[in-house]
Amino acid sequence: MMSRAGALFVLLASLPAASLAAEIKALRVWASPDSTRAVFDVSGPVEYKLFELENPDRIVLDIKGASIDSGVTTPAGKGLMTSMRVGKQGKSDLRVVFDLPQGVRPKSFLLPPADKFGHRLVVDLYPKTQTKREVVKTIDDVMTGEGRKVIVAIDAGHGGDDPGAVGASGNFEKTITLNVAREVARLVDAQPGMKAYLVRDGDYFIPLKERYGKAREAKADLFVSIHADACPGACGARGASVWVLSPRGATSEAARWLAAKENGADLVGGVSLDDKDDTLAAVLLDLSQGATMEASSSVAQTVLRALGKIGPTHRGHVEKANFVVLRSPDVPSILVETAFITNPSEEKRLTDPDHRAKLAGAIVDGIKGYFTQSPLPGTWFAANIGAKARGGEHIVSRGETLSGIAVQHGVSLGSLRAANRIAEDGAVRVGDVLSIPSG
Template sequence: MERLLLGAALLAALVWNLAQAAEIRDVRLATGATGTRAEIALDAAARYSVLRLANPDRLVLDLPQSALASGVRLPAAAGVVKAVRTGQPAAGTLRIVFDLAQPVAALTPRLEPAAQGARLVVEWPGDGEPAGAASATVAAPVRSAAVPSAGSAAAVAPAASDAAAVAASNAATSRLISEIIGARTPAAPASSAAAAGPATVAASAPPSTAVTVPASGAPAPTPGIAARAEPPAANAPVLATPPAARPLDPPVRAEGLRPLVIAIDAGHGGQDPGAIGPNGRREKDVTLAIARELARQINATPGLKAVLTRDTDVFLPLHRRTQLARQARADMFISIHADAAENRNARGSSVYVLSLKGASSQRARWLADKENAADLIGGVKVKSADDTLTSVLIDLTQSGQMRASEDAAHHVLSGLARVGRNHKPNIERANFAVLRTSDMPAMLVETAFISNPDEERLLTDPGHQRRLASAVLEGINTYFTRQPPPGTLYAMRAQQAAQATAATGTGGAP
C-alpha cells in the first residue's frame, strides 16, 4: 500500500512538473520610441524568476523545466540590450541573460496569453536608442499597440483658423465645469477666506507678489507663526532675489484690460517629498523655489499675473490643484517638477501634456503613473462614483484644449532648450491626472533630473532657477503673443501692430 501511495505521489509530481514545463519557441528584441522590448514566445504558461545584476548590468530570467526549441536563434543587440545569452544553471532550468549597455531598470516582467501558448514580456522604458536607429538589428517585428509619436503630425501647432473653435470650446467647457463645481461645492463665505489656507494673499497685492489661491483642506499654519516665516528645511534650496525681469515691450495704455492669469503648481509638498537626489535634495523644495521665481518674473511682466497653487510646504491632492486654477480663472496651468531615473546619467528638461489615448513612450507612461500616485502618499481616498462621473465629463470636454496645450508646450520646450539640453527633442504625452484642467492649456514641466548629481546641484542654484523660470516665461510670452485672448494687453499689442502695418502699407501705396 505504501508503495502504491509513493508511486502515486511521484506520478503526480511528474505530471505537475510537465504542466509547468515550457518550450521557448522564439526570442525577439525591438527598440523604438517607447524604449526596448523583449518577447519570449512559449508554447504554454510557465514559471519564471527574475534576477538583476550590476557590474556589468544584466537582467536574468530563469525558467525551470524549460528548454529552447530546436532552431531558435537569439536576436542581435537592440536598444539598451547589448547581447542575449542562454545557459543552464541547474538541470532542467533554462537561463536567458540580457546584457545591458547602461543601468536602466526594467518594468516588472509579465506573462501574457498568446494565440499559441504564452509570451513573457520584458520592457526597458525610454532611455534606449531613438526610434528607427536600431531597426536593422531587430530579429523580427513585435506585435504591439501603436502609440502616437512625439514627433508625429498630431504634434503640429494649431493653425490660426483653429482659434475661434478653441475659444468656443473653452466657453462651453467653462460653463460645464462651473455647473459641476457650483452644484457640488457650496460657495465659501468671504469672511472665511483668510482661514482657508496657509498662504493667502489679498487680490490687491502689489505686482511683485504672487497671488496664491486659498487652499481649502490644506493643513493650517501653527497659530502665531506666519506662513511665510517658517524656517526652510536644512536641505531646501535658497532662493535669491534676482533683478526684475525684462518687460516684453514698452508699456501701452491698459485701462480696462484683464491680465492673463498663469496658474503655477509646485509639484509634491508636505508628506509627499517627491524624488530625492543623491545629495538629499527634495523635489518638493526645488519645485517650490522655481515656482516662486517664475511667479515673480510673471508678475514683473506687463499683462501677466501669477497664481500659485501652494506657496508653503503643504500637501495638495491632484484634483485640488486644478480646482484652484479654475477658481482663479487661469488662462494657463503649469505644473513644475524635477525628474528622476534609475540611470544617474539621465539629464535634461522635458515637457508633458495630457493624453487620453495612451502615452507617447514607456517612460511617459511610467512617469504619469508615478505622479498620479501622489494622492496615495498623501492619504487621499479613492474617488466616489459622483467624482468619477465628474472626471468623465471633464475628459469629454478636454479635447478642446489638447492642441492648445501642445502648442504652448512646444514654445516652453524651445525656451528650455536655450537654458540647457532637453531630455527628448519633442513634447511627451501621458494621462497625468493633474493636467485634466479642461478649460485652459496645461503642461507638466520636468525642469531637470534631480537624480543626476550635476543637475541636482543646478536645481538648487538660484541663478539656474532664475534661468529656468525665464525659459518657461519665454514660452508663455510666445504662445500668447501668437494667440492673444481678447481683452488683454497681448490682444491690444497685436491690434496696434496690425493697425501700424496697415497704415504703413496704405501710406506707401502710389
C-alpha cells in the same frame, strides 16, 4: 461642560487583535491655507477611532494597543491645531488630543508602505465653514485700459510630507519646485498683460485633483505644474521635458465628469453641464477638451523650445502621459520637468539661484510666446498685438525665420536686420516684435 459629538471615523486593520500592537516612530504636522495634516509613522497596521469633543473644541484619536517612541516630540500648534497632547488611554491604548481654536471637519486614513515610507496614519483637519478663497480675476486686479491680464496658475509639485524625488546630495524635489515656481510667478507678474497665481506657496501638500481645481477656481488661462525628474540608479538621464495630458487620460476624465454632472453644477468652458442631457453634455465636454488639449500642446511646444535654448532637453519633443494634475477639461495645462534631480550635475544646477532664474525665464518666455501667437479675445495681448500689427510691426510666430518675414513684408533681409539691429548671425525668438522698414 464637555459633550461628546460621537465617533466620526473608525478603521479596523485586517489582522488579529493580538498582532495590532504598534509603535509611533515619528510625528509630523503640516499646515496649508486650507487644511492641517498630521502624519503618524507607525511600525505596522493599526486599529483606531477618531471622535470630536466640544466646549472646548478638540479632536481625539485613540490608537489601540499602541505606544510612542521615547524620541518622538509633540509638534507645536500649526494651522487649525493650537496644540497636541499625547498620553495613555486605559492600560494599553494611546490617546492623541488635537486642541482646536474652532470646530473642524476631520478626515483620516491609513497609507501602506511606499518608497522610503512605512505605514502611516494621516489625519486631515478642514474648517467647518470654508472661508472665501482669494479671487484672482477681479476687475481691478486684471483689467487694464487695453484688455484684461491673462492668469497663469503655477503649481509647485509635491510638498509637505511628500518630498518628491531626492537628489544624491539630499535635496528634495518639493524644495526645488517651490523655488522655481516662485521665480516663475515673479517673472510672470513683471510681464505686461500677465498675472501669476501660486497654487502652493509653502511647504505643505495639496491633493492632485485639488491643484487643478484651484486653478479653475482662480479662472486661470493656463496651468503650469513644476517638477524635477528622477531616474533610479546611475542611469545618467538629463535634460528638461514638457508633458501634456494623453488622449487616454482625457477620455477617462471625460467619463468621470459626465458621471458626476448630475451631482453638481460645475462649469466646463463656462457652461454648466448639470442641466444638459447626456448627449449634449458629452458634445460640450468634447469640444472643451479638444480645444484645451490643442492649446496645451501649443504652449508646451513654445515652452520646450525656450528651455532648449538654455540647456539640453530630455527627448526633444513634447511628451504625453495620464498625469492627474493635467486633467482640467477647460484650462490648458502643462507639466515641466526642469531637469533630473537624480543627476548630480543637474541637481547642483537646480540648487543654483542663477540657474533657476534662467529656467524660470525660459518657461515665462515660452508662456509669453504662446499668448503672443494665440492671443485670447479681450486680453492685453489681443489689444496690443492688433495695435502693433497696425503700426508696421511683426510679432514672430512659431516656425518663422527672418528671411521668410522679409519676403512676407516685401523688404530686403539686410534692411530688416538693420531696422532691428540684428547681427548677421543673429536669430529671432517666438514673441519678438520686429519693426518693418518702409520700402
